[in-house]
Amino acid sequence: MKEELKEKILSAVEKKFPQVKELKDKIKVELPKEDRFGDLATNVAFLLAKPLRKKPLEVAQEIKPVLQEVKEFSKVEVAGAGFINLFLSEDYYRQVLERIIAERDRYGEAKEKNRGRVNVEFVSANPTGPLHLGHGRGAVVGNVQSNLYEYIGYTVEREFYINDAGNQIKKLGESVYARFRQIEEPDYPFPEDGYKGDYIKEIARHLYKYEREKILSMVDREQAVDFCAEFAKEMLLERIKEDLKLLGVEFDIWFSERKLYSSGKVEEALQFLKEKGLVYEKEGAVWVKTSLYGDDKDRVVIKSDGSYTYFAGDIAYHYDKFKRGYDFIVNVWGADHHGYFPRLKAVVMAFGVPEDWIRVIFIQLVKLFKNGQEIKMSKRAGKFITLRELVEEVGRDAVVYFFLTKDSNTHLNFDIDLALEKSAENPVYYVQYAHARICSVFREAKERTGFDPEKDFTADVSLLKEEAERVLMKYLSSIPDLIREAAEKQQPHKLTQITYRLASEFHYYYNHFKFLTTDDERLMKARLYLLKAVREALRTLFRLMGITPVERM
RNA sequence: GUCCCCGUAGCUCAGCAGGAUAGAGCGCGAGAUUCCUAAUCUCGAGGUCGGCGGUUCAAAUCCGCCCGGGGACACCA
Numbered sequence: 359m360k361e362e363l364k365e366k367i368l369s370a371v372e373k374k375f376p377q378v379k380e381l382k383d384k385i386k387v388e389l390p391k392e393d394r395f396g397d398l399a400t401n402v403a404f405l406l407a408k409p410l411r412k413k414p415l416e417v418a419q420e421i422k423p424v425l426q427e428v429k430e431f432s433k434v435e436v437a438g439a440g441f442i443n444l445f446l447s448e449d450y451y452r453q454v455l456e457r458i459i460a461e462r463d464r465y466g467e468a469k470e471k472n473r474g475r476v477n478v479e480f481v482s483a484n485p486t487g488p489l490h491l492g493h494g495r496g497a498v499v500g501n502v503q504s505n506l507y508e509y510i511g512y513t514v515e516r517e518f519y520i521n522d523a524g525n526q527i528k529k530l531g532e533s534v535y536a537r538f539r540q541i542e543e544p545d546y547p548f549p550e551d552g553y554k555g556d557y558i559k560e561i562a563r564h565l566y567k568y569e570r571e572k573i574l575s576m577v578d579r580e581q582a583v584d585f586c587a588e589f590a591k592e593m594l595l596e597r598i599k600e601d602l603k604l605l606g607v608e609f610d611i612w613f614s615e616r617k618l619y620s621s622g623k624v625e626e627a628l629q630f631l632k633e634k635g636l637v638y639e640k641e642g643a644v645w646v647k648t649s650l651y652g653d654d655k656d657r658v659v660i661k662s663d664g665s666y667t668y669f670a671g672d673i674a675y676h677y678d679k680f681k682r683g684y685d686f687i688v689n690v691w692g693a694d695h696h697g698y699f700p701r702l703k704a705v706v707m708a709f710g711v712p713e714d715w716i717r718v719i720f721i722q723l724v725k726l727f728k729n730g731q732e733i734k735m736s737k738r739a740g741k742f743i744t745l746r747e748l749v750e751e752v753g754r755d756a757v758v759y760f761f762l763t764k765d766s767n768t769h770l771n772f773d774i775d776l777a778l779e780k781s782a783e784n785p786v787y788y789v790q791y792a793h794a795r796i797c798s799v800f801r802e803a804k805e806r807t808g809f810d811p812e813k814d815f816t817a818d819v820s821l822l823k824e825e826a827e828r829v830l831m832k833y834l835s836s837i838p839d840l841i842r843e844a845a846e847k848q849q850p851h852k853l854t855q856i857t858y859r860l861a862s863e864f865h866y867y868y869n870h871f872k873f874l875t876t877d878d879e880r881l882m883k884a885r886l887y888l889l890k891a892v893r894e895a896l897r898t899l900f901r902l903m904g905i906t907p908v909e910r911m
Numbered sequence: 912g913u914c915c916c917c918g919u920a921g922c923u924c925a926g927c928a929g930g931a932u933a934g935a936g937c938g939c940g941a942g943a944u945u946c947c948u949a950a951u952c953u954c955g956a957g958g959u960c961g962g963c964g965g966u967u968c969a970a971a972u973c974c975g976c977c978c979g980g981g982g983a984c985a986c987c988a
Contacts, residue, residue, distance in 0.1 A: 390931080654984075657986095667985090667987085771923065771924095780950055795950095798948060800947095802947045859935090866953090869951060874947050
């Protein structure tokens with residue numbers, strides 16, 4: 359919406375100052391921070407001041423008359439050092455409300471999914487244990503960012519990379535096998551760096567119950583360990599899927615690291631790099647010249663013992679993604695992988711993709727707080743609160759919302775007490791209550807007046823003359839642009855801010871005005887029409903975040 | 912040592928591809944309910960935007976240096 363208006367402003371200004379064309383990208387048209395500065399504000403005059411060698415204020419004065427001719431603007435003011443504040447006409451707001459109600463919970467979403475194909479890879483936890491809070495945050499952020507890409511017109515594939523090769527799985531097998539043996543021989547040694555969580559014992563007990571004979575009959579210990587590993591991996595993967603479902607997160611692609619090796623994709627990718635002259639041997643190992651593409655140094659892909667490094671697998675994995683032809687890809691990673699990005703980016707650049715083809719979103723630590731105290735977790739000792747336990751304790755909506763309150767690249771303190779609180783202090787309840795309140799008003803309307811706002815109806819928006827109503831409509835009109843901005847800047851946490859503000863403006867309105875005035879039916883309908891638009895906007899935001907629009911609280 | 916992130920109200924943090932008097936929530940103080948859900952709302956106190964320079968009509972935002980906190984720098988995964 360802002361884009362359309364920006365075009366109108368530009369073409370109007372262009373008649374007077376053709377130079378404005380070159381400044382197009384720098385010109386801003388946005389919601390001013392204070393209400394008295396109008397519905398939209400633009401900085402054109404500041405930008406034109408330099409080439410015209412005039413003061414911004416003068417330029418603004420000269421632009422004012424041309425903008426006054428644009429029919430969408432009811433008033434044009436010059437303020438400050440040269441800001442141009444624009445007030446939108448009633449007719450414009452009528453269109454906004456009509457559009458919201460027509461588009462329902464997809465308000466402002468791109469109609470055509472023709473911007474391209476995107477791959478978002480996230481969670482990608484080792485199938486060696488239950489998901490922890492960091493994974494949960496990554497799951498929510500990755501999923502919501504995917505929703506945002508869809509909102510702005512991309513087709514998105516959500517992918518989970520299963521690290522089912524290598525030492526971690528081996529260790530998993532050893533751990534389960536040891537627990538299995540301990541059932542009969544309590545002194546059977548447990549591997550020093552094994553997984554100590556109780557879930558390992560559970561898996562062992564399960565195996566003992568159903569596969570005891572089979573495992574004990576295996577002569578080769580390795581074989582038994584592999585069997586345990588495979589079984590445990592499958593079981594844990596199933597559990598991971600369930601945990602993700604609890605958060606409302608589902609994947610399109612489950613990509614197995616092991617298949618990458620067994621299908622020869624690693625050789626294929628390395629061959630590709632070799633043909634480009636980017637591979638060489640040194641000190642008995644095979645290296646890739648990542649330093650040519652911005653990495654600090656070259657990296658080993660085949661160790662001197664002949665085995666592949668983890669990096670080799672990742673090269674192959676990304677070569678595969680490259681060949682799938684995405685317009686760009688996004689990796690959601692734990693922030694501890696920060697230092698790993700330059701080398702991966704380097705090798706991907708070597709494939710010959712554009713600079714921003716591979717993007718990364720880092721997820722920082724989540725710390726849990728209860729009764730004002732941090733709950734310390736130790737994975738090594740097997741003492742930690744799982745994602746599932748947290749969801750069971752505070753509920754899915756709270757978990758999702760809290761994970762989205764901060765930029766994913768900053769540490770997050772998750773306050774369990776706050777998440778459980780049923781009051782204004784809890785932002786989840788605050789925003790959900792806004793939605794429930796509107797539903798409640800609608801029920802009451804039908805009850806009292808017989809008029810059912812749930813059904814389609816029209817209203818005379820021009821009757822909405824209160825300041826609070828204009829403020830609300832103004833904010834509603836800017837929401838698609840705000841969502842788009844969140845999508846493009848890869849900042850899904852902005853959704854909670856947008857939602858909170860909308861809820862806040864609604865609560866204010868609710869507390870200061872009556873909607874069910876029987877003496878003026880036209881005004882009542884106009885107000886209910888506005889509420890309906892607010893509700894659809896809330897539903898749009900809830901849908902993007904994956905939060906339930908509760909109808910009663 | 913090299914590189915990255917962070918430093919904004921008592922606390923937790925927004926804002927940072929420059930724009931108007933730096934925001935929110937919590938906490939603290941004072942209020943609002945004969946009326947559609949008070950799970951709400953209103954008002955108030957509270958700031959050298961870590962420090963010093965620079966660029967600019969304009970700097971919390973961009974650049975440089977410094978101070979403080981965290982992290983990354985494997986023939987690990």
